[in-house]
Every structure is written in structure tokens, then in C-alpha cells.
Amino acid sequence: MEKTPNKIGEKMLEVKNLKTYFFGREGVVKAVDGVDFNIKSGEIFGLVGESGCGKSVTSLSIMRLLNAPGKTIEGEIIYHGHDLLKLSEKQMRGMRGCSISMIFQNPLPSLDPVYKIGDQIVEALRVHSAMSKEEAWKHVVEMLELVGIPDAEKRAHSYPFELSGGMAQRVMIAMALICHPDLLIADEPTTALDVTIQAQILELISDMRTKLGMAVIFITHDLGVIAELADWVAVMYAGRIVEETSVHSLFAQPKHPYTQGLIASIPVLEEEKERLNIIPGVVCDLINMPKGCKFAPRCHTRVENDLHACFEAEPPLVEIAPNHKVRCWMHCEAEANKVNG
DSSP states (O other), X not given: OOOOOOOTTSXXXXXXEEEEEEEETTEEEEEEEEEEEEEETTOEEEEEOSTTSSHHHHHHHHHTOOOTTEEEEEEEEEETTEEGGGSOHHHHHHHBTTTEXXXXXXXXXXXXXXXXXXXXXXXXXHHTSOOOHHHHHXXXXXXXXXTTOSSHHHHTTOOGGGXXXXXXXXXXHHHHHTTOOSEEEEESTTTTSOHHHHHHHHHHHHHHHHHHOOEEEEEESOHHHHHHHOSEEEEEXXXXXXXXXXXXXXXXXXXXXXXXXXXXXXXXXXXXXXXXXXXXXXXXXXXXXXXXXXXXXXXXXXXXXXXXXXXXXXXXXXXXXXXXXEOOGGGOHXXXXXXXX
């Protein structure tokens, strides 16, 4: 499938009712259970939540990189009018690294230890282009320079073990961007890096978005990173999106109790506390999930609002204000009353 020219702000990717389950001996793990969201050209879309909430499985589902026992059983992933789930594996291979690229949390396992990094990026480029090896090498050196690697020509001849963690992550970003993709999926790309290098990588991704005009899905558990980088945010919990809005609205007026808990748990330097705020309890069992709202066992508002629907039915994701969606009975009382009869 050929690349489609993008107009900034137009819909590029649409995920509809995505369900990806893992089938094991103990039961079915509903890792992603009915997820919907849209990505616009030039937008940085943050996908945030605790470990195990389904963020990474969502990204792997988009890339169709899941292995057994994981399987996408339902939904659509519409990219420029084409459903990625209906493409052949050959067609999908033609898109990975070209139209849609991905960078992972730990760069070193993604690099072959016995090949020079320049040769590895050249190979990624030549798979999707008719460039000669000499032309590709020149382009690779230019891309290494673009992502801030000093003495790029010399570094292109280095092996992965000769690179620091931050440098290796820059190499992975260069490899992901070498074909100028429309969409970059970044799955926790700064988690294993120190704070200084993390800031540099975030700035690099933001700069590349501006220079290349691409969209970014940025996956993280760190709301501080989201505040710094994202334009739009979806908060995930137990395989579902529970809140979706602009980054400004999320921090100014968080509506879902889970989002409020995440923001409240962020330490503030000016405040002195004996202990940090926490969200009580643990994420529900994804094999035996509760009947109602998946967050209800950990939620304080279910008591304050006396909404029996919290334990009887799962709330829908509703738009409570322009461009602000929430999955919480507290914000859709009319639906709660219907459930309660």
C-alpha cells in the first residue's frame, strides 16, 4: 500500500472496538477489551496507565506483531481507509518500518550484536526502497546526524555494545524514522534511561514530529512525560480507555477517579508529605474481571455517590464536555438510573 500524503490535523488512524485476548490454560486474559481512539496527522497521542493495563498490547495489535497465545479477535484498525487487520502478512510487512514504525523500551535487544549499526539501518532502508547501498549509507549517516549522534559517519561503523543506552535509543529512533513514516509508535522509549537522557529523547521525538510531520503514539506510565510531550491523551485501565481528552484538559480537570488518583500520586517538590498519595488496591484480575466498573473496587467515589450501578454494569465511554470523554457512572447518572431501574 502506497503512502498517502498527509494534511496536518486530518484523521490518519482509527481504532474501533479493538479486542485482543490471550488464551491460556487458566482462562482468557482480556488484555485489550473494546478500545476506540483516533490519531490525527501531526499529533502526539499519549496512551497512559499502570503496567498491565493494555497499552503495549494495543500498540502490538496495531503493528500486528502479536504472537500466540495472543490474538486480536475483533475490531478494526483503519489506516488511511484500509483495515490493517485485513491486510495480508506480505502487505503488512511492506508497511512496518515504512508507513508505520515502532521503537521499544529497551533498544539493545532490538539491535543485532554482530552487525554494525549503519549496516542494520541500511538494511531497514533498502527493504522499502530501490536505493543502492552507497545511497542508502549516505542517507543513514544523514539520519544519524538528524537524531543528534555526534561524528555520525564514525558511529555508523560501531557495534551495539559500543553504544550507551541513550545513544542506542537514538539509533533505534533513526532506524524507525529512516523511511519517514506517517506514524511512529513509541512504547516506553525512555523508561530505562536516566533523567537527562530521557529529556533529550523526548525533545528529539518532538523535534522529529515537527520536521517530518508525522503523528506519534507515545505509550508510558509517566504522566510527567505526557504533560511534557502529548497533545491528546487516553488513560487506560484493565484493557479499556477510561478517559480521553486534550492534555491541558486532563491535568486541569481530570474527571475519572482513576485519572485523579494518578495525578494526585505525582510528587510535588514544593509540598512536604509524610507519605505519597496512592491508589488503594490492585488492578483487577483480567481473567475474572468484576461484573460492573473495573475500577469500582478501588474507587472512593462509588461510596460518596451511592451508585449501585458501579457493581452491576460497566459504564459507557461518554462525552461529558466538548472533546472530553469519561467512562464513569458518576458522569452519566441518566444511564445509572436506567440500570438501577
